Amino acid sequence: MEGGSVANGAPVLFNTVLNDQSLNISYNPATGVATIVAEGNYFVTWWIATDGAGPSTFVDFTLQINGSGGVSASSPIVTGQLNGSALVTVGAIPATLQLVNTTGQTVFYATTPVVANIVILEVAAP
Numbered sequence: 246m247e248g249g250s251v252a253n254g255a256p257v258l259f260n261t262v263l264n265d266q267s268l269n270i271s272y273n274p275a276t277g278v279a280t281i282v283a284e285g286n287y288f289v290t291w292w293i294a295t296d297g298a299g300p301s302t303f304v305d306f307t308l309q310i311n312g313s314g315g316v317s318a319s320s321p322i323v324t325g326q327l328n329g330s331a332l333v334t335v336g337a338i339p340a341t342l343q344l345v346n347t348t349g350q351t352v353f354y355a356t357t358p359v360v361a362n363i364v365i366l367e368v369a370a371p
Contacts, residue, residue, distance in 0.1 A: 253352075
């Protein structure tokens with residue numbers, strides 16, 4: 246995906262799965278929803294290259310857990326790379342994760358060959 250935008254309240258859609266090592270995590274590229282089917286701890290890290298957000302003076306994306314709440318990352322720099330991470334404990338399954346634009350405006354993606362990345366790691370118990 247090169248260029249484009251993500252509307253306020255819409256998910257970031259990752260179009261390519263490069264590495265799929267866990268049977269407990271699946272991803273739907275049409276909806277942007279990752280589904281987790283095993284209790285445990287999961288480390289999520291992501292980045293997105295942005296190129297403006299209309300009249301907004303910041304960008305904000307939230308990793309929503311089960312469709313609400315979650316962990317937000319914000320920046321007053323609307324053109325650049327925004328990073329976020331979270332340690333998510335899943336106690337009830339299935340659980341869902343989705344990275345959503347919560348800026349209040351449409352955010353434009355940078356015109357780079359890769360505009361976003363997400364990694365979801367299942368953390369092994371000791």
